[in-house]
Amino acid sequence: MNKWHELKAADLKNFLSQLADKWQVWVPYRNDGKWEFAPYDERRELEFPGSVIHVSVKQLLFPKRRPLATYDEESTWSVKSVTPGEKPRIIMGLHPCDVAGISYMDKVFLRTEHKDALYEAERKRTVLVGMLCTEMEKTCHCTDRGLAPDSAQGMDVVFTRTEDGYLFQSLSEKGAPLLESEYLRATDDKPDKKEWPHGKYEIASPEEFMEMYDDGIWHELSDICLTCGICTYECPTCVCFLVADEKFKGKGERVTVWDSCQLQSYSRMAGGHDTRKTPASRVRNRTLDKFAYSHLRYGQISCTGCGRCVMVCPLKRSFPQLGTRVTERIRNKKKMTRDATAPAKED
Numbered sequence: 529m530n531k532w533h534e535l536k537a538a539d540l541k542n543f544l545s546q547l548a549d550k551w552q553v554w555v556p557y558r559n560d561g562k563w564e565f566a567p568y569d570e571r572r573e574l575e576f577p578g579s580v581i582h583v584s585v586k587q588l589l590f591p592k593r594r595p596l597a598t599y600d601e602e603s604t605w606s607v608k609s610v611t612p613g614e615k616p617r618i619i620m621g622l623h624p625c626d627v628a629g630i631s632y633m634d635k636v637f638l639r640t641e642h643k644d645a646l647y648e649a650e651r652k653r654t655v656l657v658g659m660l661c662t663e664m665e666k667t668c669h670c671t672d673r674g675l676a677p678d679s680a681q682g683m684d685v686v687f688t689r690t691e692d693g694y695l696f697q698s699l700s701e702k703g704a705p706l707l708e709s710e711y712l713r714a715t716d717d718k719p720d721k722k723e724w725p726h727g728k729y730e731i732a733s734p735e736e737f738m739e740m741y742d743d744g745i746w747h748e749l750s751d752i753c754l755t756c757g758i759c760t761y762e763c764p765t766c767v768c769f770l771v772a773d774e775k776f777k778g779k780g781e782r783v784t785v786w787d788s789c790q791l792q793s794y795s796r797m798a799g800g801h802d803t804r805k806t807p808a809s810r811v812r813n814r815t816l817d818k819f820a821y822s823h824l825r826y827g828q829i830s831c832t833g834c835g836r837c838v839m840v841c842p843l844k845r846s847f848p849q850l851g852t853r854v855t856e857r858i859r860n861k862k863k864m865t866r867d868a869t870a871p872a873k874e875d
Contacts, residue, residue: 629764667835
């Protein structure tokens with residue numbers, strides 16, 4: 529096991545400036561009350577939040593608008609693929625739910641017959657420096673999704689705060705060079721383990737969710753859903769996109785743009801046919817995708833328990849909340865079946 533290394537709080541800026549000489553360094557900053565990742569700026573006050581960062585890191589690896597190729601309308605064979613970024617990059621301050629989201633995107637974009645070359649390039653040049661959470665927000669429920677606020681799984685380097693600084697530990701060959709700094713020293717100290725609450729949004733198994741496909745509960749759950757799609761944009765594992773050609777003054781780009789299964793236009797086909805015309809069908813699709821379809825495809829559900837969906841929902845609802853409603857219906861139906869088939873009691 530690699531040893532932990534201590535960094536004094538007073539040396540944090542010097543350490544990050546040293547890293548910035550070799551890498552692009554992204555860290556969380558507060559902007560209009562929301563935490564989001566931005567390039568490191570030694571002139572800005574730096575603080576690492578103890579829990580979820582409001583804006584997902586997804587957009588750094590899979591941008592909202594992503595050019596694939598360029599072309600010239602006046603030239604017959606002018607399509608040129610976009611060259612991916614090459615400069616090494618550090619994303620620092622990721623929490624376990626962020627890293628779990630990246631691990632899921634790896635399965636979607638890389639562990640497939642047709643890899644996404646642009647995503648692969650972003651992953652190769654990026655070092656994930658994760659941070660152990662020191663608290664859980666009211667909307668957090670990673671412990672119900674098989675994770676924990678102090679899990680380091682999937683990180684290249686992990687760090688945590690102490691009373692007078694930070695503790696760092698490298699977890700991969702990719703992350704080891706970051707700790708080769710005179711500002712860090714080996715220590716026998718290590719983070720304390722603690723118990724975290726469970727049971728906020730417990731859900732049934734993927735197989736049980738699939739059995740609910742034709743249940744009337746989806747109409748109940750969609751009664752006040754706006755199907756605005758904002759939850760999908762903030763979700764770290766929603767990766768649906770559309771491909772579009774954008775032209776201006778004879779020059780063009782082919783781009784991918786984030787899409788959402790909650791929007792009515794998402795499932796509209798040529799000729800106007802739409803397989804998901806109703807809000808109920810769209811709410812069902814995303815709920816099953818989070819808790820069943822993703823498990824069938826990749827062996828894990830695609831909810832990481834970050835709670836961002838309820839943070840941004842205009843109605844303050846989340847898909848884990850909907851998942852618990854479906855789970856309650858599953859349990860009630862099973863109880864009714866047991867009661868109906870139970871032998872009658874003798875008088």
